[in-house]
Each structure stands twice: as structure tokens, then as C-alpha cells.
Amino acid sequence: MAESTDIPLGERAWSRPAQLVLGLATVGLLTGTGLFLTAVFLHVAPANSVSRQYRDEVDGLVYPEFEQNWKLFAPNPLQQNVSVDARVRTVADGGATRTHDWTGLTVQDIAAIRGNPAPSHVDQNLLRRAWDFYDGSHNPQDETLTSGHGKLAEEYLKRIALQRIGRTVDGERILEIEFRVTAATVPPPSWSGEAAPPAPKVRELPWWPVDDEDYRGLG
Template identity: 80%
Template sequence: MTGTTDRAAPGRVWSGPAQLVLGLAAAVLVSGTGLFLAAVFLHVAPDNVLSRQYRDEVDGVVYPEFEQNWKLFAPNPLQQNVSLDARVRTVADGGATRTRDWIGLTARDIAAIRGNPAPSHVDQNLLRRAWDFYDGSHDPQDEKPTSSRGRLAEQYLKRIALQRIGREVGGERVLEIEFRVTTATVPPPSWSGETGPSAPKVRELPWWPVGDEDYRGLG
């Protein structure tokens, strides 16, 4: 009995010059892909030393065909610490008014977050977003609304504070409320070469009247 032995077809054998060309092409492709991904990363990353230094080169790669409208972090990491305080003016039964001490609303939220493995989103974001809403709809020079949503932002911020403070302080009815905002820039790392932050900025809002309507629906 006779038979045939199947033999695998020999694979293609690349010549030395062809292997060199393929290797160079692969290196160029990998390097180009890496540089492109690095440019996109710097484009969507928060503002930093590298993105500022190579801004023109990054824009040349990304724009216009590869423009990105998203960010690496949503929202971008905060570069400022914003602390919101409030104080109220109360009125006694006899009609005498009294200005109370400042209450650290942000400090209370931080105290509730620190050491908590599952902090509430209310403690983390409610007050901060309320201030962002107000700040984006008011002129910081005279605290006048700059959009149709300005009054809504005032009511939102006021009601959040009043929900935490209550209707009375020391047995006296809350008559007015005032806010103070302290903004401090987060210091840059020592290796960045950037100058240190300026002194914290303090912004005081005008006194706002408080009425029964401001407590409507508050628990």
C-alpha cells in the first residue's frame, strides 16, 4: 500500500531589506499613534504645564479634524477652594434686631464628608453647585443679575442656607440673611515653576430679606 505524505506549504520568507522596511513602517506607525494619543490626552486634560508649553503643537494635531468637545475629568478638578459662610439678622418679640455670628456652611459639609467612606452627594455638591449657579448669573461688582435666572439663583442659594439654619436662631425669628464667600487658589506643585497663589479673596453679598415664602416646602 502506497500513500503520500502531506507537507505544509512553506511560509513566505521575507528578505532582509523587506523585513527592515516592515520594521521601520511598524515603528513609525506605533510612534505616530502614540504621539497622536498624547496630543489628544493633553487636549482633553485639565490645563497643566505640558499643555500650556505645547499648546500650539497640540492644536496643530487636533484641529480641525480631531476636535474633542469632552474633558478627561467631568467636571475638571477644582483649582480653587471656595468656602461659603452665612449669617442672619434676627428680631426679638420686642422688635430689637441682632446680627448673629457667621456660620460655616461649607465647613459643615466638609466635616460631614471627612472620614465618611460613602459621603452624601448633597454634602459634596449641593452648596457648591448653588454658589456656581449664583456666581454665573450675577455681576460680582454690584451683585446685580446678569441673566433671567439671576433671581432664581438667589432664591435657590437662600433656601439651601435657610433649610440648614432654620426659622429661628437663639429663640429669635430670622429676619435677613447675608452670605460671605472666600476663594483661595490651590497652590501649584513645587516642580511646576509657577508662582504661588495670591491672598484669598473675600466677597460679601448684600443682606436679603427672609419671609415665610422662603421656607415653603422646606423640611
């Protein structure tokens, strides 16, 4: 009588090609994860020979989505409440342009967070970190670039706002966008005896042109 080759119920037999593919995929996933974690570690660790040698590669992977605002062993807590607003200039079919009112981007994030027991990381940090990225790569006096990442920071901030606002406002195509940022120092506790913080500082960026490339990949 021929020996039975039936597969026991509940078990699955993988062919050798399937096992090979699964093995390679596992190795690739673990390797990619290890390289990513190593790059992030080099980004936040104190400067050393390895981080200096591979600085361009590390920066290319980390910026802008995974940029950190703290250094290893030395966290940098927030000391200011920053509010980011944006407004756009549109053009109608007849060629007339119109400047619209400010839209509170940070206000939108706060509204999404408040009362939410599990707020999104995007609502909490995406816009804030985008502004930190821009602020760290531009001169606040004249908005000139101070870092090679400056243009990337501008594009990142612009695309975040345009994703929320869309391509048109009131049926009119967006031509330009402008940002206004208000920074208010976190007040000390009443029992500290420290002086009251200075008045909030308002910073307006120049108008940036908007074209189809700015919407590439946006949902």
C-alpha cells in the same frame, strides 16, 4: 371531573387591567427618563439648532437642581477652594434686632465628608453648585443680575442656608440673611516651579430679606 384552575405555587397571575396599568407605567417611566436624559445631553452639548430651539424648555428642567458645570468633551476641573458662610439678622419679641456670627456652611459639609467612606453627593456638591449657579448669573462688582436665572439662583442659595439654620436663632425670628464667600486658588505642586497663588478673595453679598415663602417645602 372539572379541570383544576389552581395557580401553581410561586406564580402570580395578573389580570388584564393590572397588566395594562403596569405596561402604561413602564412606558411612562421609560419615556420620562429618555426625555430627561435628552434634556441633560442638550444642556451640556455644543450649541446646535435643536438646543437653541428648545432652550427655555431645557433650562426649565435642568435648573437649578441638575445644572452642570462642564461641557461635553471638555470637563472643567476645579481651580479654587470656595468656602461659603452665612449669618442672619433676627428680631426679638420686643422689636430689637440682632446680627449673629457667621456660620460656616462649607465647613459643615467638609466635616460631614471627612472620614466618611461613602460621602453624600449633597454634602459634596449641593452648596458648591448653588454658589457656582449664583456666581454665573451675577456681576461680582455690584451683584446685579447678568442672567435670566439670577433670581432663581438667589432663592436657591438662600433656601439651602435657611434649611440648615432654621426659622429662628436663640428663639428670635430671622429677618434677613447675608452670605460671605472666600475663594482661594488651588496652589501648584511644589515641584512645578510656578508662582504662589494670590491671596484669597472675600466677597460679601448684600442682605436679603427672609419671609415664610422662603421656607415653603423645607423640612
